[in-house]
Amino acid sequence: MSTLPYAADAESPLKPEELQVLRAQYEKEGDYVGIQTKFNYAWGLIKSSSRPDQQEGVRLLSDIFRNSPERRRECLYYLALGNYKLGNYAEARRYNDLLIDLEPANLQAGSLKGLIDDKVAKEGLVGAAIVGGLAVAAGIVGSMLFKSARRR
Amino acid sequence: MASPEGRSGSSRDQYIPPEDDDPGLFNGVNTRQIETFGRKVTATAGHLMGGPEGSFHNTLTDVHRELRRPLIQRSVFSFAQTTPRDLARSKFIPSEIQQRAISSLPDALLSNIPQDHNAYSLFQGFQATLPEDPESPKVRHGRHNSRGRKLLEGSREQLDDGQPISRLRNEKTSLSHRLEMLEVRKSMCATEIREIDNKISNLNTMRKIVLDRLAGLEQDEIELEHDLNDVDNRIEDMQEEMDDAAALAQKSPGSSAGGDMPTTSGEFMSQSIYQKLPETTPKPKKKRHVPRRVSTMILHEHLESGSKIKDMQAHNDLITALDFDAPFGTMVTASMDDTVRVWDLNAGRCMGMLEGHLSSVRCLQVEENIVATGSMDASIRLWDLSRADYAPMESGTSKDGNQDEDDGLVFENPEDEPPPPPPTSMQDCPLFSLEGHVAEVTALYLRGDMLVSGSSDKTLRQWDLVKGRCVQTLDVLWAAAQAATTMGSSEGQWRPTGRQSDSSADFVGALQCFDAALACGTADGIVRLWDLRSGQVHRSLVGHTGPITALQFDDVHMVTGSNDRSIRIWDLRTGSIFDAYAYDNPITGMAFDAKQIVSAAGEDVVKVYDKTDSRQWNCGPGVSETDVAGHLAVIEQVRIKEGYMVEGRRDGMVGVWSC
Numbered sequence: 001m002s003t004l005p006y007a008a009d010a011e012s013p014l015k016p017e018e019l020q021v022l023r024a025q026y027e028k029e030g031d032y033v034g035i036q037t038k039f040n041y042a043w044g045l046i047k048s049s050s051r052p053d054q055q056e057g058v059r060l061l062s063d064i065f066r067n068s069p070e071r072r073r074e075c076l077y078y079l080a081l082g083n084y085k086l087g088n089y090a091e092a093r094r095y096n097d098l099l100i101d102l103e104p105a106n107l108q109a110g111s112l113k114g115l116i117d118d119k120v121a122k123e124g125l126v127g128a129a130i131v132g133g134l135a136v137a138a139g140i141v142g143s144m145l146f147k148s149a150r151r152r
Numbered sequence: 153m154a155s156p157e158g159r160s161g162s163s164r165d166q167y168i169p170p171e172d173d174d175p176g177l178f179n180g181v182n183t184r185q186i187e188t189f190g191r192k193v194t195a196t197a198g199h200l201m202g203g204p205e206g207s208f209h210n211t212l213t214d215v216h217r218e219l220r221r222p223l224i225q226r227s228v229f230s231f232a233q234t235t236p237r238d239l240a241r242s243k244f245i246p247s248e249i250q251q252r253a254i255s256s257l258p259d260a261l262l263s264n265i266p267q268d269h270n271a272y273s274l275f276q277g278f279q280a281t282l283p284e285d286p287e288s289p290k291v292r293h294g295r296h297n298s299r300g301r302k303l304l305e306g307s308r309e310q311l312d313d314g315q316p317i318s319r320l321r322n323e324k325t326s327l328s329h330r331l332e333m334l335e336v337r338k339s340m341c342a343t344e345i346r347e348i349d350n351k352i353s354n355l356n357t358m359r360k361i362v363l364d365r366l367a368g369l370e371q372d373e374i375e376l377e378h379d380l381n382d383v384d385n386r387i388e389d390m391q392e393e394m395d396d397a398a399a400l401a402q403k404s405p406g407s408s409a410g411g412d413m414p415t416t417s418g419e420f421m422s423q424s425i426y427q428k429l430p431e432t433t434p435k436p437k438k439k440r441h442v443p444r445r446v447s448t449m450i451l452h453e454h455l456e457s458g459s460k461i462k463d464m465q466a467h468n469d470l471i472t473a474l475d476f477d478a479p480f481g482t483m484v485t486a487s488m489d490d491t492v493r494v495w496d497l498n499a500g501r502c503m504g505m506l507e508g509h510l511s512s513v514r515c516l517q518v519e520e521n522i523v524a525t526g527s528m529d530a531s532i533r534l535w536d537l538s539r540a541d542y543a544p545m546e547s548g549t550s551k552d553g554n555q556d557e558d559d560g561l562v563f564e565n566p567e568d569e570p571p572p573p574p575p576t577s578m579q580d581c582p583l584f585s586l587e588g589h590v591a592e593v594t595a596l597y598l599r600g601d602m603l604v605s606g607s608s609d610k611t612l613r614q615w616d617l618v619k620g621r622c623v624q625t626l627d628v629l630w631a632a633a634q635a636a637t638t639m640g641s642s643e644g645q646w647r648p649t650g651r652q653s654d655s656s657a658d659f660v661g662a663l664q665c666f667d668a669a670l671a672c673g674t675a676d677g678i679v680r681l682w683d684l685r686s687g688q689v690h691r692s693l694v695g696h697t698g699p700i701t702a703l704q705f706d707d708v709h710m711v712t713g714s715n716d717r718s719i720r721i722w723d724l725r726t727g728s729i730f731d732a733y734a735y736d737n738p739i740t741g742m743a744f745d746a747k748q749i750v751s752a753a754g755e756d757v758v759k760v761y762d763k764t765d766s767r768q769w770n771c772g773p774g775v776s777e778t779d780v781a782g783h784l785a786v787i788e789q790v791r792i793k794e795g796y797m798v799e800g801r802r803d804g805m806v807g808v809w810s811c
Contacts, residue, residue, distance in 0.1 A: 003273040003276050004273070004275060005275055022281075032351060034347055035274070035347070036274065036277045036278075036281070036340055036343070036344070039274040039278060040277070040278050040281050043274075043275070043278050055255070058251075058255045059251070059254050059255045062254070062255040065257055065261065066257070069264065069266050070270060071274060072261075072265045072266065073265050073266075073267070074270075074273055074274050074275075075274075076262075078274075079257070087238050087241070088238055088241075088252065089238050090238060090239075091252070091256060094262075095262075098262055098265075102265060123237055123238075127237065
């Protein structure tokens with residue numbers, strides 16, 4: 001599928017008034033909202049930089065996924081992307097891997113996979129480093145306390 | 153924070169020389185502290201593991217391997233899947249957990265992903281939707297200038313530069329992009345229409361289900377009302393019996409006190425008397441009156457307009473008049489076969505016959521339980537249907553309906569006609585008769601305590617129903633003559649219509665009154681508006697060229713139908729024509745309700761004029777059975793109330809339709 005946006009596209013938020021247009025359209029259609037309108041709003045939300053918006057976007061996407069089977073394959077990618085933006089790498093990877101299984105040639109999904117791996121590796125290492133650093137600090141403090149206690 | 157290019161080879165080389173890395177690292181701390189911190193850790197780890205000549209990549213993979221190996225670390229961080237931050241979020245923050253619970257998809261759904269065959273992707277749709285605002289002026293601009301641009305192109309071709317070509321190419325790409333977007337938008341619209349169609353069909357099926365439910369409820373309602381009526385009657389009977397027993401008991405102590413009889417025998421005595429009671433005392437005839445409907449029927453309002461509700465072979469000859477009180481209520485029909493029949497419209501059964509007129513009934517009206525009939529024998533009779541002896545539900549329930557069918561089979565009656573009503577069912581109905589006209593009564597209108605009738609003796613009479621007397625006689629010819637002398641014009645004067653063939657038409661074709669206002673349409677094609685207080689004609693509506701056969705007015709408009717084939721709608725406030733239309737044949741019957749005007753115009757269909765959207769359409773047996781159009785009888789009379797239409801035909805059939 002050549003018509004999927006790359007992850008970089010999700011990083012550029014819409015202007016507030018543009019998002020407002022999408023939101024107004026979505027709210028206007030009420031209960032009988034069309035898929036496209038729903039998606040437009042969801043994608044606008046995911047592009048946003050505020051975390052609650054992104055979460056709402058992912059929720060809408062999962063709605064679309066549930067309700068319209070013919071759009072599931074596309075939604076998979078957007079779900080992966082949305083979850084990636086949210087930092088839910090486990091979910092992102094779950095959806096993306098599934099999509100890659102279905103469409104091994106999907107460039108966007110491939111690049112997203114790379115991005116996810118990257119992020120996980122980096123943040124994981126940082127996390128490990130932080131934990132390690134804390135342990136070291138605790139050790140130092142502990143040993144100092146121990147030493148001071150001993151000195152007394 | 154950490155951007156993807158942070159991992160690119162150049163930065164790696166820049167920061168981390170293979171052997172000694174510490175000085176380089178310290179330069180980087182200022183800018184990207186965390187990243188470098190991480191690198192430092194990994195590098196240190198690599199250093200510790202003793203890979204002196206290995207590249208950073210090697211050390212990194214080593215670290216990965218090392219980190220993955222221990223079971224504890226793996227279980228805590230699940231490094232292969234996600235990061236600690238993600239893990240912490242998904243495990244410890246309630247709002248995050250909630251959000252994930254909502255948006256996460258179960259594996260069952262994930263396993264069911266069909267191949268898509270969509271004309272456009274959602275993202276294309278998004279692209280096509282979003283840039284509409286900035287692009288639209290451009291499009292307009294382009295359209296405006298297209299001709300001028302072409303001229304420019306023409307002039308530039310002569311120059312034959314390289315620069316305009318590239319510009320044109322750009323333009324071509326942008327135009328083709330726009331074309332693409334338009335294509336996407338088009339398919340978006342198509343998809344949306346398909347979606348809406350699906351929704352509509354869904355809603356239609358839902359509507360049908362609810363409609364069925366409504367029909368069931370109304371049936372239940374009828375049954376319950378019948379049961380209620382039954383119980384009422386039984387309570388009445390019981391009350392009567394108790395009253396009688398009480399009266400007897402007052403007498404009996406005197407007689408039983410004389411003997412020394414034990415209480416049991418006394419009981420026995422009273423019991424026997426009690427049992428004899430119905431036989432000995434002449435019991436007043438039980439009144440099983442048909443109750444007024446408590447509930448209103450609304451089913452017909454939701455049926456598709458033009459659909460048939462019922463068909464009845466009411467008479468064997470031409471229907472001369474018919475009327476009903478309410479949808480699914482009681483209908484009275486009169487025919488040339490000199491009978492007047494009362495019908496239960498819900499069950500489609502004949503409730504009985506109104507007997508008393510010496511000749512056939514020409515006009516009738518049903519108002520609540522009161523029926524007024526005007527006959528060729530010059531008399532008007534009034535009937536009270538609430539005194540009829542009729543059990544409405546005898547064949548109403550499905551069980552009884554089956555029994556009826558069985559009976560039909562037994563009696564070899566394949567038409568499944570309900571059994572004829574007992575001849576005595578209406579014997580209590582006649583109230584009184586109004587005599588006074590000297591020729592056939594052709595039109596009447598009943599309202600409250602007042603009845604107005606029009607006759608071939610060329611007079612109108614106003615009757616007081618409380619006293620049962622004629623209170624006023626209006627001479628149409630005299631009024632016409634007076635109008636001619638006072639106004640000095642031919643307007644309002646009696647004039648025989650141009651069509652002498654209509655001499656058979658009724659002198660008074662139709663009339664209706666409201667309070668002191670009376671409208672009557674006569675054979676000269678004039679509608680006269682009378683003031684009943686003065687007995688004068690105060691306005692004449694001239695326009696029809698044939699005898700008026702039908703007339704009805706509400707608070708604003710009067711609608712008249714005539715033998716001149718036209719329906720005219722008059723504005724009562726100005727007295728002028730509001731609208732008019734004509735059919736192919738003389739109008740024999742016309743009525744309207746809030747929404748539509750229905751006319752019987754010598755065809756096998758009822759002509760319906762929808763007042764709200766000025767639409768003409770046909771309703772009736774001739775609509776669906778076009779191939780046998782010749783066999784269907786012509787519709788003579790029609791009535792409509794609240795979208796519930798009843799029509800009577802020349803062959804005695806009566807059809808009920810939803811309009």
